[in-house]
Amino acid sequence: MARRISVRSKVLATVGAWLVGFVIFFPILWMVLTSFKTELTAFSTPPSFLFFEWTSENYTAVEARSDYVHHALNSIIIAGGSTLIAILIAIPAAWAMAFAPTERTRSTLLWMLSTKMMPPVGVLVPIYLLFRNFDLLDTHGGLILVLCLGNLPIVVWMLFTYFKEVPKDILEAARMDGATIGRELLFVLTPMVIPGLASTFLLNVILAWNESFWTLNLSTLKAAPLTVFIASYSSPEGLFWAKLSAASTLAIAPILVLGWFSQRQLVRGLTFGAVK
Protein backbone atom coordinates (compact mmCIF):
# COMPACT_ATOMS: atom_id res chain seq x y z
CA MET A 1 0.00 0.00 0.00
CA ALA A 2 1.28 3.42 -0.85
CA ARG A 3 2.02 5.66 2.04
CA ARG A 4 -0.94 7.83 2.90
CA ILE A 5 -0.14 11.52 2.90
CA SER A 6 -2.63 13.75 4.66
CA VAL A 7 -3.54 17.15 3.25
CA ARG A 8 -2.24 18.81 6.40
CA SER A 9 1.26 17.32 6.17
CA LYS A 10 1.33 18.12 2.48
CA VAL A 11 0.56 21.76 3.17
CA LEU A 12 3.15 21.89 5.96
CA ALA A 13 5.82 20.31 3.79
CA THR A 14 5.08 22.68 0.92
CA VAL A 15 5.20 25.74 3.16
CA GLY A 16 8.41 24.46 4.77
CA ALA A 17 10.05 23.85 1.42
CA TRP A 18 9.16 27.31 0.15
CA LEU A 19 10.47 28.81 3.37
CA VAL A 20 13.82 27.07 3.05
CA GLY A 21 13.97 28.05 -0.60
CA PHE A 22 13.23 31.67 0.30
CA VAL A 23 15.95 31.75 2.98
CA ILE A 24 18.50 30.38 0.52
CA PHE A 25 17.43 32.78 -2.18
CA PHE A 26 17.12 35.82 0.10
CA PRO A 27 20.68 37.20 -0.22
CA ILE A 28 20.36 37.22 -4.00
CA LEU A 29 16.96 38.86 -3.79
CA TRP A 30 18.34 41.45 -1.37
CA MET A 31 21.19 42.18 -3.73
CA VAL A 32 18.81 42.73 -6.62
CA LEU A 33 16.57 44.97 -4.47
CA THR A 34 19.54 46.99 -3.21
CA SER A 35 20.70 47.58 -6.75
CA PHE A 36 17.49 49.55 -7.34
CA LYS A 37 17.86 51.76 -4.25
CA THR A 38 19.70 55.04 -3.95
CA GLU A 39 23.00 54.85 -2.05
CA LEU A 40 21.21 56.53 0.84
CA THR A 41 18.30 54.10 1.15
CA ALA A 42 20.73 51.20 0.71
CA PHE A 43 22.27 52.20 4.05
CA SER A 44 19.12 53.21 5.91
CA THR A 45 18.01 51.57 9.16
CA PRO A 46 15.56 49.99 9.42
CA PRO A 47 16.10 48.71 5.87
CA SER A 48 13.20 49.20 3.53
CA PHE A 49 12.12 46.04 1.81
CA LEU A 50 9.89 46.90 -1.13
CA PHE A 51 8.58 50.35 -0.41
CA PHE A 52 11.29 52.70 -1.47
CA GLU A 53 11.82 54.90 -4.45
CA TRP A 54 12.91 52.52 -7.21
CA THR A 55 15.68 53.86 -9.39
CA SER A 56 17.89 52.52 -12.16
CA GLU A 57 20.55 55.20 -11.66
CA ASN A 58 23.04 52.64 -10.30
CA TYR A 59 22.96 50.69 -13.53
CA THR A 60 23.55 53.81 -15.57
CA ALA A 61 26.38 54.81 -13.26
CA VAL A 62 27.99 51.37 -13.41
CA GLU A 63 27.77 51.24 -17.19
CA ALA A 64 29.21 54.76 -17.41
CA ARG A 65 32.11 54.03 -15.08
CA SER A 66 33.16 50.60 -16.32
CA ASP A 67 32.65 48.60 -19.47
CA TYR A 68 30.25 45.78 -18.58
CA VAL A 69 30.21 44.17 -22.03
CA HIS A 70 34.01 44.00 -22.16
CA HIS A 71 34.16 42.16 -18.83
CA ALA A 72 31.23 39.90 -19.63
CA LEU A 73 32.88 38.86 -22.90
CA ASN A 74 36.06 38.09 -21.01
CA SER A 75 34.08 35.97 -18.56
CA ILE A 76 32.48 34.03 -21.41
CA ILE A 77 35.82 33.45 -23.13
CA ILE A 78 37.60 32.42 -19.95
CA ALA A 79 34.84 30.27 -18.37
CA GLY A 80 33.79 28.66 -21.66
CA GLY A 81 37.33 28.18 -22.95
CA SER A 82 38.76 26.70 -19.78
CA THR A 83 35.83 24.30 -19.42
CA LEU A 84 35.94 23.16 -23.04
CA ILE A 85 39.65 22.47 -22.92
CA ALA A 86 39.30 20.70 -19.58
CA ILE A 87 36.57 18.44 -21.00
CA LEU A 88 38.62 17.62 -24.08
CA ILE A 89 41.52 16.57 -21.87
CA ALA A 90 39.27 14.78 -19.38
CA ILE A 91 37.35 12.57 -21.82
CA PRO A 92 40.31 10.33 -22.70
CA ALA A 93 41.56 10.45 -19.11
CA ALA A 94 38.21 9.38 -17.69
CA TRP A 95 37.84 6.76 -20.43
CA ALA A 96 41.15 5.19 -19.43
CA MET A 97 40.24 5.16 -15.75
CA ALA A 98 36.73 3.83 -16.28
CA PHE A 99 37.42 1.18 -18.91
CA ALA A 100 41.07 0.25 -18.58
CA PRO A 101 41.71 0.59 -14.86
CA THR A 102 44.91 -0.56 -13.21
CA GLU A 103 45.51 -1.13 -9.53
CA ARG A 104 46.63 2.51 -9.26
CA THR A 105 43.53 4.09 -10.81
CA ARG A 106 41.76 4.64 -7.52
CA SER A 107 44.72 6.35 -5.91
CA THR A 108 45.34 8.46 -9.01
CA LEU A 109 41.78 9.75 -8.77
CA LEU A 110 42.20 10.56 -5.09
CA TRP A 111 45.54 12.20 -5.70
CA MET A 112 44.02 14.39 -8.41
CA LEU A 113 41.26 15.46 -6.12
CA SER A 114 43.72 16.15 -3.32
CA THR A 115 45.20 18.99 -5.38
CA LYS A 116 41.91 20.79 -4.72
CA MET A 117 42.52 20.52 -0.98
CA MET A 118 45.45 22.91 -1.09
CA PRO A 119 44.59 26.59 -0.64
CA PRO A 120 45.40 28.30 -3.95
CA VAL A 121 47.18 31.13 -2.16
CA GLY A 122 49.93 28.63 -1.32
CA VAL A 123 51.07 28.65 -4.94
CA LEU A 124 50.21 32.25 -5.76
CA VAL A 125 53.78 33.54 -5.74
CA PRO A 126 55.32 30.84 -7.96
CA ILE A 127 52.41 30.99 -10.37
CA TYR A 128 52.50 34.78 -10.45
CA LEU A 129 56.22 34.68 -11.25
CA LEU A 130 55.70 32.06 -13.94
CA PHE A 131 52.95 34.16 -15.46
CA ARG A 132 55.12 37.27 -15.36
CA ASN A 133 58.10 35.51 -16.97
CA PHE A 134 55.98 33.94 -19.71
CA ASP A 135 54.06 37.17 -20.36
CA LEU A 136 50.78 35.56 -19.35
CA LEU A 137 49.62 38.21 -16.87
CA ASP A 138 46.32 39.78 -17.88
CA THR A 139 45.89 37.52 -20.93
CA HIS A 140 42.95 35.27 -21.86
CA GLY A 141 45.30 32.39 -22.48
CA GLY A 142 46.84 32.62 -19.03
CA LEU A 143 43.51 32.70 -17.22
CA ILE A 144 42.09 29.90 -19.36
CA LEU A 145 45.18 27.84 -18.56
CA VAL A 146 45.05 28.32 -14.81
CA LEU A 147 41.28 27.81 -14.48
CA CYS A 148 41.37 24.79 -16.80
CA LEU A 149 44.08 23.14 -14.72
CA GLY A 150 42.35 24.11 -11.49
CA ASN A 151 39.05 22.51 -12.51
CA LEU A 152 40.50 19.54 -14.37
CA PRO A 153 40.39 17.19 -11.36
CA ILE A 154 36.69 17.87 -10.87
CA VAL A 155 35.96 17.44 -14.56
CA VAL A 156 37.85 14.14 -14.75
CA TRP A 157 36.19 12.92 -11.59
CA MET A 158 32.69 13.79 -12.80
CA LEU A 159 33.18 12.26 -16.24
CA PHE A 160 34.69 9.16 -14.64
CA THR A 161 31.52 8.58 -12.59
CA TYR A 162 29.33 9.02 -15.69
CA PHE A 163 31.52 6.74 -17.80
CA LYS A 164 31.39 4.07 -15.09
CA GLU A 165 27.65 3.79 -15.74
CA VAL A 166 28.17 2.81 -19.38
CA PRO A 167 28.16 -0.97 -19.86
CA LYS A 168 31.58 -2.14 -21.01
CA ASP A 169 29.92 -4.57 -23.43
CA ILE A 170 28.73 -1.72 -25.62
CA LEU A 171 32.24 -0.36 -26.08
CA GLU A 172 33.51 -3.86 -26.74
CA ALA A 173 30.78 -4.31 -29.33
CA ALA A 174 32.03 -1.16 -31.03
CA ARG A 175 35.56 -2.55 -30.97
CA MET A 176 34.31 -5.80 -32.54
CA ASP A 177 32.51 -3.68 -35.14
CA GLY A 178 35.90 -2.34 -36.18
CA ALA A 179 35.90 1.00 -34.38
CA THR A 180 39.26 2.45 -33.39
CA ILE A 181 39.52 3.96 -29.90
CA GLY A 182 38.96 7.46 -31.27
CA ARG A 183 35.82 6.43 -33.12
CA GLU A 184 34.60 4.44 -30.15
CA LEU A 185 34.87 7.63 -28.07
CA LEU A 186 33.28 9.81 -30.72
CA PHE A 187 30.44 7.64 -32.02
CA VAL A 188 29.55 5.43 -29.07
CA LEU A 189 30.70 6.69 -25.69
CA THR A 190 30.20 10.45 -26.08
CA PRO A 191 26.61 10.31 -27.38
CA MET A 192 25.69 7.96 -24.55
CA VAL A 193 26.92 10.35 -21.85
CA ILE A 194 25.55 13.60 -23.28
CA PRO A 195 23.55 14.39 -20.09
CA GLY A 196 26.66 13.83 -17.98
CA LEU A 197 28.81 15.90 -20.32
CA ALA A 198 26.26 18.70 -20.26
CA SER A 199 26.05 18.88 -16.50
CA THR A 200 29.84 18.69 -16.19
CA PHE A 201 30.12 21.54 -18.67
CA LEU A 202 27.51 23.68 -16.89
CA LEU A 203 28.87 23.11 -13.42
CA ASN A 204 32.39 23.95 -14.48
CA VAL A 205 31.32 27.03 -16.41
CA ILE A 206 29.65 28.22 -13.21
CA LEU A 207 32.74 27.43 -11.14
CA ALA A 208 35.00 29.21 -13.61
CA TRP A 209 32.59 32.14 -13.97
CA ASN A 210 32.64 32.76 -10.22
CA GLU A 211 36.31 32.00 -9.68
CA SER A 212 37.78 35.14 -8.16
CA PHE A 213 41.12 34.30 -6.58
CA TRP A 214 43.11 33.74 -9.74
CA THR A 215 41.16 36.14 -11.90
CA LEU A 216 41.67 38.99 -9.41
CA ASN A 217 45.35 38.28 -8.94
CA LEU A 218 46.36 37.54 -12.51
CA SER A 219 44.36 40.06 -14.49
CA THR A 220 43.87 43.81 -14.34
CA LEU A 221 42.02 45.15 -17.34
CA LYS A 222 42.57 43.59 -20.76
CA ALA A 223 41.50 40.06 -19.83
CA ALA A 224 39.65 40.92 -16.63
CA PRO A 225 36.34 39.05 -16.25
CA LEU A 226 33.25 40.11 -14.29
CA THR A 227 34.77 39.18 -10.92
CA VAL A 228 37.25 42.00 -11.38
CA PHE A 229 34.40 44.24 -12.51
CA ILE A 230 32.54 43.61 -9.22
CA ALA A 231 35.65 43.96 -7.09
CA SER A 232 36.31 47.40 -8.51
CA TYR A 233 33.18 48.61 -6.66
CA SER A 234 34.47 47.82 -3.22
CA SER A 235 36.77 50.79 -3.53
CA PRO A 236 38.81 52.59 -0.91
CA GLU A 237 36.90 55.86 -1.52
CA GLY A 238 33.98 54.48 0.48
CA LEU A 239 31.39 51.78 0.16
CA PHE A 240 28.85 52.04 -2.57
CA TRP A 241 26.40 49.29 -1.66
CA ALA A 242 23.88 50.05 -4.32
CA LYS A 243 26.41 50.29 -7.14
CA LEU A 244 28.17 47.14 -5.92
CA SER A 245 24.81 45.37 -5.94
CA ALA A 246 24.05 46.60 -9.42
CA ALA A 247 27.43 45.35 -10.65
CA SER A 248 26.94 41.98 -8.96
CA THR A 249 23.45 41.61 -10.40
CA LEU A 250 24.80 42.30 -13.85
CA ALA A 251 27.63 39.83 -13.30
CA ILE A 252 25.51 36.90 -12.21
CA ALA A 253 22.66 37.57 -14.65
CA PRO A 254 24.06 35.59 -17.60
CA ILE A 255 24.94 32.55 -15.50
CA LEU A 256 21.56 32.71 -13.76
CA VAL A 257 19.78 32.68 -17.11
CA LEU A 258 21.98 29.85 -18.35
CA GLY A 259 21.29 27.87 -15.18
CA TRP A 260 17.56 28.50 -15.40
CA PHE A 261 17.31 27.19 -18.95
CA SER A 262 19.49 24.18 -18.33
CA GLN A 263 18.21 23.14 -14.92
CA ARG A 264 16.43 20.09 -16.32
CA GLN A 265 19.62 18.95 -18.06
CA LEU A 266 21.65 19.73 -14.94
CA VAL A 267 19.45 17.69 -12.62
CA ARG A 268 19.26 14.84 -15.10
CA GLY A 269 23.02 14.78 -15.39
CA LEU A 270 23.64 14.96 -11.67
CA THR A 271 21.32 12.02 -11.01
CA PHE A 272 22.34 10.18 -14.20
CA GLY A 273 22.45 6.43 -13.71
CA ALA A 274 21.08 6.60 -10.19
CA VAL A 275 17.98 4.77 -11.36
CA LYS A 276 18.15 2.38 -14.25
Next chain:
Amino acid sequence: MGSITLQGVRKSFGPVNVISGADLEIANGSFVVFVGPSGCGKTTLLRLIAGLEDVTDGRILIDGVNVVNVPPAKRGLSMVFQSYALYPHMSVRSNIGFGLKMAGMQRSEIARKVEAAAATLNLTPYLDRRPRELSGGQRQRVAIGRAIVREPKAFLFDEPLSNLDAALRVNMRVEIARLQRDLATTTVYVTHDQVEAMTMADKIVVLNGGNIEQYGSPLELYERPANLFVAGFIGSPRMNFIKGRIAAENGAATIGVRPEHIGPVRDGSGWSGTVSVAEHLGSDTFLYIDGEEIGSVTARATGEFGISPGDRVKLRPDPARIYRFDEQGKALHA
Protein backbone atom coordinates in the same frame (compact mmCIF):
# COMPACT_ATOMS: atom_id res chain seq x y z
CA MET B 1 37.23 -18.58 -44.96
CA GLY B 2 37.50 -18.80 -41.24
CA SER B 3 39.45 -21.51 -39.54
CA ILE B 4 40.56 -20.87 -35.98
CA THR B 5 43.46 -22.65 -34.30
CA LEU B 6 44.49 -22.34 -30.68
CA GLN B 7 48.01 -23.46 -29.76
CA GLY B 8 48.89 -23.68 -26.06
CA VAL B 9 46.70 -20.69 -25.20
CA ARG B 10 47.09 -19.68 -21.60
CA LYS B 11 45.40 -16.87 -19.71
CA SER B 12 45.98 -15.82 -16.14
CA PHE B 13 44.63 -12.89 -14.19
CA GLY B 14 47.45 -12.20 -11.75
CA PRO B 15 48.23 -15.49 -10.03
CA VAL B 16 44.95 -17.11 -11.12
CA ASN B 17 45.08 -19.41 -14.14
CA VAL B 18 41.82 -19.08 -16.02
CA ILE B 19 42.84 -21.02 -19.11
CA SER B 20 45.70 -23.42 -18.65
CA GLY B 21 46.95 -24.40 -22.08
CA ALA B 22 44.19 -24.82 -24.65
CA ASP B 23 44.80 -26.52 -28.02
CA LEU B 24 41.95 -26.53 -30.47
CA GLU B 25 41.26 -26.76 -34.20
CA ILE B 26 38.05 -25.17 -35.41
CA ALA B 27 37.42 -26.03 -39.05
CA ASN B 28 36.11 -23.46 -41.50
CA GLY B 29 32.31 -23.37 -41.55
CA SER B 30 31.80 -25.50 -38.47
CA PHE B 31 29.60 -24.74 -35.48
CA VAL B 32 31.58 -25.26 -32.29
CA VAL B 33 30.04 -24.88 -28.84
CA PHE B 34 32.03 -24.18 -25.67
CA VAL B 35 30.12 -25.64 -22.78
CA GLY B 36 30.88 -25.98 -19.10
CA PRO B 37 29.76 -24.88 -15.65
CA SER B 38 30.03 -21.21 -14.72
CA GLY B 39 33.59 -20.11 -14.06
CA CYS B 40 35.09 -22.81 -16.27
CA GLY B 41 36.73 -20.25 -18.56
CA LYS B 42 34.51 -20.66 -21.61
CA THR B 43 33.68 -16.97 -21.92
CA THR B 44 37.33 -16.03 -21.32
CA LEU B 45 38.38 -18.39 -24.11
CA LEU B 46 35.86 -16.75 -26.44
CA ARG B 47 37.08 -13.28 -25.48
CA LEU B 48 40.66 -14.37 -26.15
CA ILE B 49 39.64 -15.40 -29.66
CA ALA B 50 37.81 -12.10 -30.08
CA GLY B 51 40.84 -10.15 -28.88
CA LEU B 52 38.96 -8.49 -26.03
CA GLU B 53 41.46 -10.12 -23.66
CA ASP B 54 45.18 -10.58 -24.26
CA VAL B 55 46.63 -14.06 -24.09
CA THR B 56 49.25 -14.69 -21.42
CA ASP B 57 50.91 -17.32 -23.57
CA GLY B 58 50.32 -19.29 -26.76
CA ARG B 59 49.12 -18.51 -30.26
CA ILE B 60 45.73 -17.95 -31.87
CA LEU B 61 45.65 -18.46 -35.63
CA ILE B 62 42.83 -17.25 -37.82
CA ASP B 63 43.21 -18.67 -41.33
CA GLY B 64 46.76 -19.58 -40.43
CA VAL B 65 47.78 -16.07 -39.32
CA ASN B 66 48.78 -15.48 -35.71
CA VAL B 67 46.45 -12.74 -34.44
CA VAL B 68 47.68 -12.54 -30.84
CA ASN B 69 48.89 -8.98 -31.39
CA VAL B 70 46.06 -7.94 -33.69
CA PRO B 71 43.38 -5.70 -32.11
CA PRO B 72 39.79 -7.02 -32.10
CA ALA B 73 38.75 -4.52 -34.75
CA LYS B 74 41.21 -6.05 -37.23
CA ARG B 75 40.51 -9.74 -36.62
CA GLY B 76 37.50 -9.85 -38.92
CA LEU B 77 35.28 -11.59 -36.38
CA SER B 78 31.92 -10.46 -35.09
CA MET B 79 30.41 -11.10 -31.71
CA VAL B 80 26.96 -11.33 -30.17
CA PHE B 81 27.02 -10.42 -26.49
CA GLN B 82 24.95 -11.89 -23.68
CA SER B 83 23.56 -8.42 -22.92
CA TYR B 84 23.16 -7.79 -26.70
CA ALA B 85 25.20 -4.58 -26.17
CA LEU B 86 23.21 -2.60 -28.72
CA TYR B 87 24.07 1.08 -29.11
CA PRO B 88 21.18 2.67 -27.19
CA HIS B 89 21.39 6.03 -28.95
CA MET B 90 21.19 4.61 -32.46
CA SER B 91 18.27 3.28 -34.48
CA VAL B 92 18.16 -0.40 -35.41
CA ARG B 93 19.32 0.65 -38.88
CA SER B 94 22.41 2.42 -37.52
CA ASN B 95 23.10 -0.36 -35.06
CA ILE B 96 23.25 -2.93 -37.83
CA GLY B 97 25.15 -0.62 -40.17
CA PHE B 98 27.71 0.65 -37.65
CA GLY B 99 30.35 -1.93 -38.52
CA LEU B 100 30.02 -1.19 -42.22
CA LYS B 101 30.26 2.54 -41.53
CA MET B 102 33.45 1.92 -39.56
CA ALA B 103 34.77 -0.05 -42.52
CA GLY B 104 34.25 3.05 -44.66
CA MET B 105 31.66 1.49 -46.95
CA GLN B 106 29.55 3.61 -49.29
CA ARG B 107 26.27 4.87 -47.86
CA SER B 108 24.12 3.22 -50.55
CA GLU B 109 25.97 -0.05 -50.11
CA ILE B 110 25.43 0.06 -46.34
CA ALA B 111 21.71 0.73 -46.80
CA ARG B 112 21.39 -2.21 -49.18
CA LYS B 113 23.20 -4.62 -46.86
CA VAL B 114 21.30 -3.45 -43.78
CA GLU B 115 17.97 -3.92 -45.57
CA ALA B 116 18.99 -7.41 -46.64
CA ALA B 117 20.07 -8.42 -43.14
CA ALA B 118 16.90 -6.95 -41.65
CA ALA B 119 14.79 -8.91 -44.13
CA THR B 120 16.54 -12.15 -43.17
CA LEU B 121 15.81 -11.51 -39.50
CA ASN B 122 12.27 -10.10 -39.91
CA LEU B 123 13.39 -6.73 -38.61
CA THR B 124 12.29 -4.59 -41.53
CA PRO B 125 9.35 -2.93 -39.69
CA TYR B 126 11.61 -1.95 -36.79
CA LEU B 127 14.52 -0.39 -38.65
CA ASP B 128 13.84 3.12 -37.39
CA ARG B 129 13.21 2.21 -33.76
CA ARG B 130 15.62 2.56 -30.89
CA PRO B 131 16.73 -0.58 -29.01
CA ARG B 132 14.71 0.37 -25.91
CA GLU B 133 11.53 0.21 -28.00
CA LEU B 134 12.13 -3.45 -28.87
CA SER B 135 11.34 -6.70 -27.06
CA GLY B 136 14.10 -9.00 -25.84
CA GLY B 137 13.78 -11.29 -28.84
CA GLN B 138 13.91 -8.37 -31.26
CA ARG B 139 16.99 -6.95 -29.57
CA GLN B 140 18.59 -10.35 -29.90
CA ARG B 141 17.84 -10.29 -33.63
CA VAL B 142 19.39 -6.83 -33.98
CA ALA B 143 22.52 -8.10 -32.26
CA ILE B 144 22.64 -11.00 -34.70
CA GLY B 145 21.96 -8.64 -37.60
CA ARG B 146 24.89 -6.52 -36.56
CA ALA B 147 27.05 -9.64 -36.60
CA ILE B 148 25.99 -11.09 -39.96
CA VAL B 149 25.93 -7.88 -41.98
CA ARG B 150 29.72 -7.61 -41.86
CA GLU B 151 30.20 -11.04 -43.41
CA PRO B 152 32.89 -11.89 -40.87
CA LYS B 153 35.33 -14.79 -40.90
CA ALA B 154 33.57 -16.18 -37.85
CA PHE B 155 30.71 -15.45 -35.46
CA LEU B 156 31.30 -15.50 -31.75
CA PHE B 157 28.25 -15.93 -29.53
CA ASP B 158 28.52 -15.38 -25.78
CA GLU B 159 25.51 -17.04 -24.09
CA PRO B 160 23.17 -15.19 -26.44
CA LEU B 161 19.96 -16.83 -25.30
CA SER B 162 20.31 -16.64 -21.54
CA ASN B 163 18.20 -13.48 -21.24
CA LEU B 164 15.24 -14.86 -23.17
CA ASP B 165 12.28 -16.78 -21.82
CA ALA B 166 12.12 -20.52 -22.38
CA ALA B 167 9.81 -20.57 -25.41
CA LEU B 168 11.68 -17.83 -27.23
CA ARG B 169 14.96 -19.51 -26.42
CA VAL B 170 13.95 -22.64 -28.33
CA ASN B 171 12.83 -20.55 -31.32
CA MET B 172 16.02 -18.52 -31.42
CA ARG B 173 18.08 -21.67 -31.02
CA VAL B 174 16.55 -23.12 -34.15
CA GLU B 175 16.86 -19.81 -35.95
CA ILE B 176 20.53 -19.36 -35.13
CA ALA B 177 21.28 -22.94 -36.18
CA ARG B 178 19.46 -22.43 -39.49
CA LEU B 179 21.14 -19.09 -40.13
CA GLN B 180 24.54 -20.61 -39.49
CA ARG B 181 23.83 -23.45 -41.90
CA ASP B 182 22.67 -21.05 -44.61
CA LEU B 183 25.65 -18.74 -44.22
CA ALA B 184 28.14 -21.56 -43.61
CA THR B 185 30.23 -19.22 -41.48
CA THR B 186 32.47 -20.60 -38.73
CA THR B 187 30.70 -20.13 -35.41
CA VAL B 188 31.93 -20.36 -31.85
CA TYR B 189 29.09 -20.40 -29.37
CA VAL B 190 29.39 -20.28 -25.58
CA THR B 191 26.69 -21.67 -23.34
CA HIS B 192 26.27 -23.35 -19.98
CA ASP B 193 23.19 -25.16 -21.27
CA GLN B 194 24.10 -28.63 -22.46
CA VAL B 195 20.82 -28.95 -24.37
CA GLU B 196 21.81 -25.93 -26.48
CA ALA B 197 25.22 -27.51 -26.96
CA MET B 198 23.85 -30.91 -27.97
CA THR B 199 21.26 -29.55 -30.38
CA MET B 200 23.26 -26.86 -32.16
CA ALA B 201 26.85 -28.00 -32.33
CA ASP B 202 28.83 -29.80 -34.96
CA LYS B 203 31.45 -30.17 -32.28
CA ILE B 204 31.42 -29.49 -28.57
CA VAL B 205 34.29 -28.36 -26.37
CA VAL B 206 33.65 -29.30 -22.75
CA LEU B 207 35.56 -27.00 -20.40
CA ASN B 208 36.13 -27.39 -16.71
CA GLY B 209 38.40 -25.35 -14.48
CA GLY B 210 40.21 -23.81 -17.43
CA ASN B 211 40.95 -27.14 -19.08
CA ILE B 212 39.48 -28.64 -22.21
CA GLU B 213 38.07 -31.94 -20.95
CA GLN B 214 36.94 -33.25 -24.32
CA TYR B 215 36.40 -32.08 -27.87
CA GLY B 216 34.11 -34.01 -30.16
CA SER B 217 30.74 -34.30 -31.83
CA PRO B 218 27.68 -34.29 -29.56
CA LEU B 219 27.10 -38.02 -29.98
CA GLU B 220 30.76 -38.82 -29.41
CA LEU B 221 30.57 -37.02 -26.07
CA TYR B 222 27.36 -38.79 -25.22
CA GLU B 223 28.53 -42.22 -26.21
CA ARG B 224 32.22 -42.05 -25.37
CA PRO B 225 32.80 -39.52 -22.61
CA ALA B 226 36.52 -39.24 -21.87
CA ASN B 227 36.10 -38.88 -18.13
CA LEU B 228 33.71 -38.58 -15.20
CA PHE B 229 33.25 -34.85 -15.69
CA VAL B 230 32.12 -35.08 -19.30
CA ALA B 231 30.00 -38.15 -18.53
CA GLY B 232 28.22 -36.24 -15.79
CA PHE B 233 27.90 -32.97 -17.70
CA ILE B 234 26.51 -34.27 -20.98
CA GLY B 235 23.09 -35.91 -20.80
CA SER B 236 19.96 -35.00 -18.91
CA PRO B 237 19.08 -36.15 -16.32
CA ARG B 238 22.74 -36.69 -15.52
CA MET B 239 24.47 -40.05 -15.50
CA ASN B 240 24.34 -42.16 -12.34
CA PHE B 241 27.69 -43.00 -10.81
CA ILE B 242 28.10 -46.09 -8.71
CA LYS B 243 31.20 -46.98 -6.69
CA GLY B 244 32.06 -49.91 -4.46
CA ARG B 245 31.44 -53.60 -4.98
CA ILE B 246 29.32 -53.28 -8.10
CA ALA B 247 31.96 -51.08 -9.74
CA ALA B 248 34.70 -53.49 -8.76
CA GLU B 249 32.74 -56.38 -10.27
CA ASN B 250 32.91 -54.47 -13.55
CA GLY B 251 36.64 -53.94 -13.16
CA ALA B 252 36.45 -50.21 -12.48
CA ALA B 253 36.67 -47.69 -9.64
CA THR B 254 33.42 -46.06 -10.73
CA ILE B 255 30.79 -47.13 -13.18
CA GLY B 256 28.29 -44.85 -14.85
CA VAL B 257 24.85 -45.63 -16.22
CA ARG B 258 22.56 -43.09 -17.83
CA PRO B 259 18.97 -42.93 -16.53
CA GLU B 260 17.69 -43.85 -19.99
CA HIS B 261 19.73 -47.05 -19.92
CA ILE B 262 18.27 -48.38 -16.71
CA GLY B 263 15.12 -50.42 -17.00
CA PRO B 264 13.12 -50.41 -13.80
CA VAL B 265 11.07 -53.55 -13.30
CA ARG B 266 8.78 -54.61 -10.45
CA ASP B 267 10.56 -57.86 -9.70
CA GLY B 268 13.16 -60.24 -10.97
CA SER B 269 16.92 -59.85 -10.85
CA GLY B 270 18.78 -56.52 -10.69
CA TRP B 271 19.84 -53.79 -8.26
CA SER B 272 17.11 -53.30 -5.72
CA GLY B 273 15.87 -50.01 -4.32
CA THR B 274 12.90 -47.97 -3.16
CA VAL B 275 11.26 -45.23 -5.22
CA SER B 276 11.47 -41.91 -3.36
CA VAL B 277 10.06 -39.58 -6.00
CA ALA B 278 8.35 -40.21 -9.34
CA GLU B 279 8.14 -37.35 -11.84
CA HIS B 280 5.47 -37.89 -14.47
CA LEU B 281 6.16 -35.94 -17.64
CA GLY B 282 3.63 -37.82 -19.74
CA SER B 283 6.07 -39.02 -22.36
CA ASP B 284 8.50 -40.22 -19.70
CA THR B 285 8.62 -40.95 -16.02
CA PHE B 286 11.71 -40.08 -14.00
CA LEU B 287 12.13 -42.25 -10.96
CA TYR B 288 14.41 -41.24 -8.12
CA ILE B 289 15.39 -44.39 -6.37
CA ASP B 290 17.27 -44.99 -3.12
CA GLY B 291 19.17 -48.21 -3.66
CA GLU B 292 20.66 -50.36 -0.93
CA GLU B 293 24.02 -50.78 -2.50
CA ILE B 294 23.96 -48.29 -5.35
CA GLY B 295 23.02 -45.10 -3.52
CA SER B 296 20.64 -42.61 -5.11
CA VAL B 297 19.91 -43.39 -8.73
CA THR B 298 17.74 -41.81 -11.39
CA ALA B 299 15.97 -44.01 -13.89
CA ARG B 300 13.93 -43.01 -16.88
CA ALA B 301 10.99 -45.09 -17.97
CA THR B 302 9.18 -44.50 -21.21
CA GLY B 303 5.53 -43.59 -21.00
CA GLU B 304 3.48 -43.93 -17.86
CA PHE B 305 4.87 -46.37 -15.40
CA GLY B 306 2.38 -47.36 -12.74
CA ILE B 307 4.60 -46.88 -9.77
CA SER B 308 4.38 -44.61 -6.77
CA PRO B 309 6.79 -43.47 -4.05
CA GLY B 310 7.58 -46.19 -1.54
CA ASP B 311 7.34 -49.01 -4.06
CA ARG B 312 10.25 -51.40 -4.28
CA VAL B 313 11.75 -51.88 -7.73
CA LYS B 314 14.58 -53.75 -9.40
CA LEU B 315 16.91 -51.92 -11.75
CA ARG B 316 18.46 -53.59 -14.75
CA PRO B 317 21.15 -51.59 -16.55
CA ASP B 318 21.82 -52.21 -20.23
CA PRO B 319 25.14 -54.08 -19.95
CA ALA B 320 26.38 -52.61 -23.23
CA ARG B 321 25.82 -49.11 -21.86
CA ILE B 322 27.78 -49.29 -18.66
CA TYR B 323 30.66 -46.78 -18.61
CA ARG B 324 33.75 -47.66 -16.60
CA PHE B 325 36.17 -45.16 -15.04
CA ASP B 326 39.47 -45.59 -13.20
CA GLU B 327 40.54 -43.95 -9.91
CA GLN B 328 41.54 -40.75 -11.71
CA GLY B 329 38.11 -40.57 -13.33
CA LYS B 330 39.44 -41.44 -16.79
CA ALA B 331 37.24 -43.61 -18.98
CA LEU B 332 38.31 -47.25 -19.34
CA HIS B 333 37.61 -48.75 -22.69
CA ALA B 334 36.85 -52.43 -23.12
